[in-house]
Every structure is written in C-alpha cells, then in structure tokens.
Amino acid sequence: MTPVLKITDLHKSFGDVKVLTGIDLTVQKGDVVSLIGSSGSGKTTLLRCVNLLEEFERGTIEIAGEAIGYREEGGRRRRLPERQIARQRAMTGMAFQQFNLFPHMTALKNVMLGLVKTKKLGQDEARAIAEKWLDRVGMIERKDHFPGQLSGGQQQRVAIARAIAMNPQLMLFDEVTSSLDPELVQEVLAVVRDLAADGMTMLIVTHEMRFARDVSTKVVFMDQGRIAEEGPPEAVFGAPKSERLAGFLANSEI
Amino acid sequence: MDYDFNFAVIWRNWDLLASGLGLGLFLAVVSIAIGCVIGLVAAFGMLSKHRVLRWLSLSYVSAIRNTPILVLILFTYFALPQLGVALEKIPSFILTLSLYAGAYLSEVFRAGLVAQPKGLREAGLAIGLTELKIRAYIIVPVMLRNVLPSLSNNFISLFKDTSLAAAIAVPDLTFYARKINVESFRVIETWMVASLIYVATCYAIAAVLRRLERRLAIPR
Ligand SMILES: Nc1ncnc2c1ncn2[C@@H]1O[C@H](COP(=O)(O)OP(=O)(O)OP(=O)(O)O)[C@@H](O)[C@H]1O
Ligand SMILES: [Mg+2]
Numbered sequence: 001m002t003p004v005l006k007i008t009d010l011h012k013s014f015g016d017v018k019v020l021t022g023i024d025l026t027v028q029k030g031d032v033v034s035l036i037g038s039s040g041s042g043k044t045t046l047l048r049c050v051n052l053l054e055e056f057e058r059g060t061i062e063i064a065g066e067a068i069g070y071r072e073e074g075g076r077r078r079r080l081p082e083r084q085i086a087r088q089r090a091m092t093g094m095a096f097q098q099f100n101l102f103p104h105m106t107a108l109k110n111v112m113l114g115l116v117k118t119k120k121l122g123q124d125e126a127r128a129i130a131e132k133w134l135d136r137v138g139m140i141e142r143k144d145h146f147p148g149q150l151s152g153g154q155q156q157r158v159a160i161a162r163a164i165a166m167n168p169q170l171m172l173f174d175e176v177t178s179s180l181d182p183e184l185v186q187e188v189l190a191v192v193r194d195l196a197a198d199g200m201t202m203l204i205v206t207h208e209m210r211f212a213r214d215v216s217t218k219v220v221f222m223d224q225g226r227i228a229e230e231g232p233p234e235a236v237f238g239a240p241k242s243e244r245l246a247g248f249l250a251n252s253e254i
Numbered sequence: 255m256d257y258d259f260n261f262a263v264i265w266r267n268w269d270l271l272a273s274g275l276g277l278g279l280f281l282a283v284v285s286i287a288i289g290c291v292i293g294l295v296a297a298f299g300m301l302s303k304h305r306v307l308r309w310l311s312l313s314y315v316s317a318i319r320n321t322p323i324l325v326l327i328l329f330t331y332f333a334l335p336q337l338g339v340a341l342e343k344i345p346s347f348i349l350t351l352s353l354y355a356g357a358y359l360s361e362v363f364r365a366g367l368v369a370q371p372k373g374l375r376e377a378g379l380a381i382g383l384t385e386l387k388i389r390a391y392i393i394v395p396v397m398l399r400n401v402l403p404s405l406s407n408n409f410i411s412l413f414k415d416t417s418l419a420a421a422i423a424v425p426d427l428t429f430y431a432r433k434i435n436v437e438s439f440r441v442i443e444t445w446m447v448a449s450l451i452y453v454a455t456c457y458a459i460a461a462v463l464r465r466l467e468r469r470l471a472i473p474r
Binding site (some may be wrong): 052089093098100106118163166 | 373376391472
C-alpha cells in the first residue's frame, strides 16, 4: 500500500546551520507517529517541511505517492508554482503551538474559511462540515465566539477542527499543548486521542511522554537533525538502545 | 473692548456655510477612501521583496510627506495642466488629497502589517490558501481593524485639510467664510463661526468614529 507519508534523505539548513541531516521516515495510513527529542533537534522544522512552510535543499517528501514541493526539470530541482504548493499543502493539516486562529472571525468562520476559499464549497455545505467538526471537538456551543473570547484550550480545539475539516490525509501536530495552562492540557489531548482512535493518520511533535506512549503506534526520537531511534512505544520507552535516548527519557517526566 | 457683535449677516448665509461644510465632508470621505486603496498598495510595496517596488513606494511616500500640502494642491491644479493633465477644481483637489492621504496611511498600514504575528499567514497557508487570498481574507481585515484609531485620526486631519481647497476656489466652508467676510466686513463673527463649525464637526466625527471603532473592533 502507498504510504501516506514517505520522507527520503531529507536535508534542510538555515544558512550555515544544518538542521535536518538525512531524515528517512514512512507513515502508513492509520499510523500515529510521535516525534520526540530535545529542544533544537529539528522536530518543528521537519513538520514544517512536510507542510511546505519551509523549503528544503535535498531529498523528497511524498504524500500519498505524490512528490511535494519540487520537481525535477532537466536534472535541475525546482520549487513548484504557488498554486500547486497550496494544493499540496491542503493534503496535510497542521495544528500550531500558538493556535493561530484568525482573530476577526468566529470559531465557525475560522473552520469554514478553508472549506469555502480553498475547497470552494458552498456556504451551507461548508457550515455543515464546520459544525460537525466543532461538535466533534466539543466546541459547537461556542461556535459564534471569537478567538479572543475563548480559553487557550478552546482555541486549540477550534484550530484542530479547522485543520481536520479540510479532510487532510495526514494531520501534523506541533506541541499543541505547550502554550496551555496545565489544567487545559488534557482537554486538548483528549481530542487528539479521539481522532487517533478514529484512525486518523497523524504525526505528532510532543513533550508529553505519557501521551506519546499511550497514543502512538510508532515513536521517533530525533537527535541533532537525525532520527536516532524509532520503534513501537514499548520499545522506545521501555528499552532505549542509545545512550542519548536513555538520557533524554531520564530528563523527561513520564 | 467695545465691539458690537452682529451675526445677522452670517445667519443669512447659513445655507452657503452648510453647503461648504457638506462639500468638505464629501471631499474628506472620497479622499480617505481612495487614500486607503493607495495606502494599502504602497504599504505592500514598501514590504515587497522586489527592490523596484520598494523603491517606487518609498519614493512616493517620502516625496509627498516632504512637500507642504498647499504646494501639492497648487501644483496639481496649476502645474499639471501645463504638463497636459488638466483637471477641474474638485477632481484636482480630490487627486491631491487622496495622494496625500495615501502617503500617510501607507505608514499606518505598514506598521500594522509588520506588527502582525507571522503565524496568521502560516495558518492561512496551512489550509491551502494562496498569498493573495491570505491578504484579502486575513491579513488586511485584521490589520484594518487594528489600525482603526489611527484611521480615525487621519480622517479628522484630512477633513481639516479640506479647508485648503479654498486656495483653488473650491467652494468649501472656508471659501464661503471668506466670501461672507469680504462682503460684510464682519471679520470676527465670520471666522469665529467658521472655527466653531469646524470644531463641532470634528467633535461629531470623532464621536461617530469612536462608536464605529467599537463596533468593528475585534471582540475580546
Ligand atoms: N527560521 C529559522 N532560522 C534559523 N534557524 C532556525 C529557524 N528555525 C529553526 N531554526 C534552528 O533550527 C534548529 C531546529 O529547530 P526546531 O524548531 O526544528 O527544533 P525543535 O526540535 O522543534 O525544538 P523545540 O523542542 O524547542 O520546539 C534549532 O537550532 C533552531 O535554532
Ligand atoms: Mg518545536
């Protein structure tokens, strides 16, 4: 079966700083992959490359078999035109650490915007889909509230609904609970768990080790721009092979 | 001081003053509307990654901002026709005031755009929107709501600047005040009333705009 995501030999630098140095990763349909690793190891950068928010110099990223971001042209590698990039971006959904809801729109309109302007759905259909997902994340009662009138946890749930309503093949979560007050973390994790249980394919960057252990089908440990270790959660958390991973886990709360 | 105030001649001409005031408001509204469009284009120009666009926008803004507005008005009305662009008084004045407003608003807009968190654009990209749509549906609407107070201040300044239209005989409030003054010799009364009308109008505009700001502000 064609994997949902296939990353081959991905390299990425910011100027002289090499941030990703040869990433290979495959995600199958229904997989829930957690990315863990210390600060600065390149987790966010990896996610942003998959969502084409960052350019990368080498390697390929395929989503459902389609190479994204670049094409070969007479032996030269070229960034695709904006329209095509935009279409490919919509194949993945992204939830950000800072929610990034559109502050001038209600929760409902936030979720509807992509459906209407990217997917070109009619207002009624878009509204129905948006309401379905807002209900799913427990935010239907607040659908007419503006982001500024919602708590961080509520905003993040709306942001997740906004991404998922686009029906992406793969959901990307970048530390979606890191900027939340501790008492709001669980309500967001519950939403992610619910989606995982439903078979949504996802790639999750998280510092919540217990959550990663519970929810993942695979855990990937990143270290200095590489994948240092990967495997099922029991193996990665239960029997780390490398000293780096053992050290990292010892310093993380489980 | 023993001066006999006599406002009779002014009351007799209230219709002239009212029409002058109406024209001034009209000029200000049209100019700020056009100025907003020019200002937006110039603001994006100043932030563009293309050097030529940046240079063009910056040149426009600094040229306008470093020229007294009265000179701009006289230039457009008297010098442009010599260069082949002859405009009637009112269109000529609207052109000048719009370009003038555009230069000042572009600075307001540019600051508003720069202050916006880059996460908004990225969230738009992530749901598959193109740059143009992101600007149209997210960046510009959010920015405009954030700069509403500056926009109001600019509008009030612009309304006061319409009094300079009298310099090219556009029949605004100042123009008629001068006419009444010349015909009646009631210098103090005329200019007192004209000033008071400007003050009261600015107060009223400010009150209306404050309500509008509250209505349009992003709810928190
Ligand atoms: N826009 C940028 N310009 C320059 N360097 C950057 C940029 N973004 C990230 N980096 C650098 O790339 C490296 C990897 O950053 P990244 O944000 O991917 O790490 P991370 O694993 O997500 O860390 P954290 O756990 O703190 O979120 C870091 O050294 C960081 O300083
Ligand atoms: Mg990160």
